[in-house]
Amino acid sequence: MSELSITELSKELRSAIQSLETTGNLDEVGVVLRIGDGVAWIYGLRDAGYSEVLEIETDNGIVEAFALNLLEDEIGAVLLGEDSEVKAGQGVRRKGSVLTVPVGPELLGRVVDPLGRPLDGGPAIKTSQQGVVERNAPGVMDRKSVHEPLMTGIVAIDAMFPIGRGQRELIIGDRQTGKTALAIDTMINQAKQKTGVINVYVAIGQKLSKIARLVDRLKQEGVMDQTIIVATSPSDPASLLYLAPYAATAMGEYFRDNSQHALMIYDDLTKHAVAYRQMSLLLRRPPGREAYPGDVFYLHSRLLERSAKLSEDLGAGSLTALPIIETQAGDISAYIPTNVISITDGQIFLETDLFYQGIRPAISAGLSVSRVGGAAQTPAVKSVSSHLKLGLSQFRELASFAQFGSDLDEATKNQIERGQRLTELLKQHQYQPMSVWQQVVSILAVTTGVFDVVPAAKIKDAQQALLTRLWADHKKEMDILDRGAKPTDDLLKLIDTTAKTVAKGFEG
Amino acid sequence: MARKISRRALATYVADQLLEGVALEPITQQIAAYLVESHRIKELDLLVRDIQTILAERGHVFGEVVSAYELSEATKKSIQEFTKQATGASDVRLEAVVDPAVLGGVKLRLPGKEYDATIARSLTTLRTRYKKA
Numbered sequence A: 001m002s003e004l005s006i007t008e009l010s011k012e013l014r015s016a017i018q019s020l021e022t023t024g025n026l027d028e029v030g031v032v033l034r035i036g037d038g039v040a041w042i043y044g045l046r047d048a049g050y051s052e053v054l055e056i057e058t059d060n061g062i063v064e065a066f067a068l069n070l071l072e073d074e075i076g077a078v079l080l081g082e083d084s085e086v087k088a089g090q091g092v093r094r095k096g097s098v099l100t101v102p103v104g105p106e107l108l109g110r111v112v113d114p115l116g117r118p119l120d121g122g123p124a125i126k127t128s129q130q131g132v133v134e135r136n137a138p139g140v141m142d143r144k145s146v147h148e149p150l151m152t153g154i155v156a157i158d159a160m161f162p163i164g165r166g167q168r169e170l171i172i173g174d175r176q177t178g179k180t181a182l183a184i185d186t187m188i189n190q191a192k193q194k195t196g197v198i199n200v201y202v203a204i205g206q207k208l209s210k211i212a213r214l215v216d217r218l219k220q221e222g223v224m225d226q227t228i229i230v231a232t233s234p235s236d237p238a239s240l241l242y243l244a245p246y247a248a249t250a251m252g253e254y255f256r257d258n259s260q261h262a263l264m265i266y267d268d269l270t271k272h273a274v275a276y277r278q279m280s281l282l283l284r285r286p287p288g289r290e291a292y293p294g295d296v297f298y299l300h301s302r303l304l305e306r307s308a309k310l311s312e313d314l315g316a317g318s319l320t321a322l323p324i325i326e327t328q329a330g331d332i333s334a335y336i337p338t339n340v341i342s343i344t345d346g347q348i349f350l351e352t353d354l355f356y357q358g359i360r361p362a363i364s365a366g367l368s369v370s371r372v373g374g375a376a377q378t379p380a381v382k383s384v385s386s387h388l389k390l391g392l393s394q395f396r397e398l399a400s401f402a403q404f405g406s407d408l409d410e411a412t413k414n415q416i417e418r419g420q421r422l423t424e425l426l427k428q429h430q431y432q433p434m435s436v437w438q439q440v441v442s443i444l445a446v447t448t449g450v451f452d453v454v455p456a457a458k459i460k461d462a463q464q465a466l467l468t469r470l471w472a473d474h475k476k477e478m479d480i481l482d483r484g485a486k487p488t489d490d491l492l493k494l495i496d497t498t499a500k501t502v503a504k505g506f507e508g
Numbered sequence B: 001m002a003r004k005i006s007r008r009a010l011a012t013y014v015a016d017q018l019l020e021g022v023a024l025e026p027i028t029q030q031i032a033a034y035l036v037e038s039h040r041i042k043e044l045d046l047l048v049r050d051i052q053t054i055l056a057e058r059g060h061v062f063g064e065v066v067s068a069y070e071l072s073e074a075t076k077k078s079i080q081e082f083t084k085q086a087t088g089a090s091d092v093r094l095e096a097v098v099d100p101a102v103l104g105g106v107k108l109r110l111p112g113k114e115y116d117a118t119i120a121r122s123l124t125t126l127r128t129r130y131k132k133a
Helices: A002-023 A155-160 A179-192 A208-220 A238-257 A269-282 A296-304 A335-343 A352-356 A379-384 A388-402 A410-426 A436-447 A456-473 A475-482 A489-505 B007-020 B024-037 B041-057 B073-087 B119-132
Strands: A027-036 A039-044 A052-058 A061-070 A075-079 A091-098 A100-103 A129-132 A170-173 A198-203 A227-231 A261-267 A318-326 A346-350 B060-067 B091-098 B105-110 B113-118
Touching: A039 A091, A039 B041, A052 A075, A061 A091, A061 B119, A075 A238, A100 A238, A129 A238, A155 A379, A155 A388, A155 A410, A155 A436, A170 A179, A170 A335, A179 A198, A179 A208, A179 A261, A179 A318, A179 A346, A198 A208, A198 A238, A208 A227, A227 A238, A238 A261, A238 A269, A238 A296, A238 A318, A269 A296, A269 A318, A269 A335, A296 A318, A296 A335, A318 A335, A346 A352, A379 A436, A388 A410, A388 A436, A410 A436, A410 A456, A436 A456, A436 A475, A436 A489, A456 A475, A456 A489, A475 A489, B007 B024, B007 B041, B024 B041, B041 B060, B060 B073, B073 B091, B073 B105, B105 B119, B113 B119
Parallel strands: A170 A318, A170 A346, A198 A227, A198 A261, A261 A318, B060 B091
Antiparallel strands: A027 A039, A027 A091, A027 B113, A039 A075, A052 A061, A052 A091, A061 A075, A100 A129, B060 B105, B105 B113
16 A cells, blocks of 8 residues: 555656746746846746846846835836846846855956956856855854954054954055045055965945056065955946955855955945945845935844854854045044944044054054954963053043143153153054064164153164064074063063163264 | 725736736726826836736736747747646737847746846856956
């Protein structure tokens, strides 16, 4: 009896499969009703899913779009290519998949667009894997707290606002305050210190000339081999600008999921929000504050949540994010800046005033913060920089107060002078990230008071002389210090003696 | 102001009435009056398509077969059979259209669905693939 029913079942299954095969080629089709500004309104395709890729058949081949507005009678889809090819009445089919991009080590050293197509004139990119552009962030149990340092090579950041692998640290400031420069230095430092961290730089609506300059610089510095650049220019459709950070994150996630470490730089999310606002308004979604749509917070939160430090079970890889936000006249309480500040684990605030006073990087000690990086700070740097932030903030306060009167007590005078030296010390030229030992030695020389005899104007020269002397005479000890462990008393003594000798040569 | 009735709701209403055997004239009068009053005459073609889609879902498929040359009776019959099998509809009515632009092969156009085995389609796919590489 049971055998009989199994035979029956098998027959039923076979006929079911056969009928499936015969209906397999019957595609669902829709029609383009209206087209304009990169948005196509499509009739039909009732079974299309949100964010599904649609193929519009034009005279010159197929143009892809993705469905974002699923209404009762029509679909609003954003084109991924030029809209000049698409005309009303053309047929549309479902691709049956959401957007994916090529991912893998094959992308290293390449400049690609958000769909993974090469922009550097190199050969087509063939990877064995594809990554989903919109992917869920790892859950609570998949994560581990941030505990390994991600050295930026910038003394002010590594000492006062340390960044850990898996952290999201916002770089925020007005135009021309050195936001991108900070990010580029961090990328260069990964190659210089041989940290093995992969850089993924996302240019959202950046001038192509700027991207070309960046690529040249990265090649010069030997960083390009461990870097992927996802580039979009202001002339690209808003859809590509919108997709760029998600696609780049998918590329970064490949390394995170394969027990490696990657650093994402989103340059910048203000332009990303503007591109999304354009798309949303064209899709006739209701505008909210500053005409941004209601889900503009989710736009960035879901993106930045994908940066994480994974648990040991998942290979302990990490994805660190350095999103960049451009403010208008230093207003950090505008809509997009406040959103991203609340999403990230801290921010590095760059001030125009400091920048034009020649304090570069123009990091504001009072407004910048790193919420989780403390646990990840290199022990060597941590041991020497505990009071740095407080000292610098107090100095800036005192310095503005001291402008009004010249009669200051000795203690205040000393504090101001120490602050001036510290400010000088934290100045750093672009493309010159410092290694751990250089940072530790420099900070020690000022905070222990050894350099108190050196006038503020000569601090940088004295610092350089000290570093050169130590590297020439005590390379082995400095190598040990560079590994990041807390310096021993003997080592501290050695640095102190050498610093004193150097300081004598610069006495004012 | 009265709430806008979606096109899909209108189409479902018409399809239901037609299937119940209500005479065509009162329905067309009603719909025409509604479209004129709500300034939606432009949607007429889409409404007809919607009605076709809903009728197809209820087992009455109206479609067309496009080919570069006139098809033989046997081919037409096998396409009719294929359509019945693929859609599961009991009532299939296909209209034959000759369009040299498809170059060769056959295209079966059903409400909301399509089977495209024309040479024109193959060329478009090929062109896109060549462009991408």
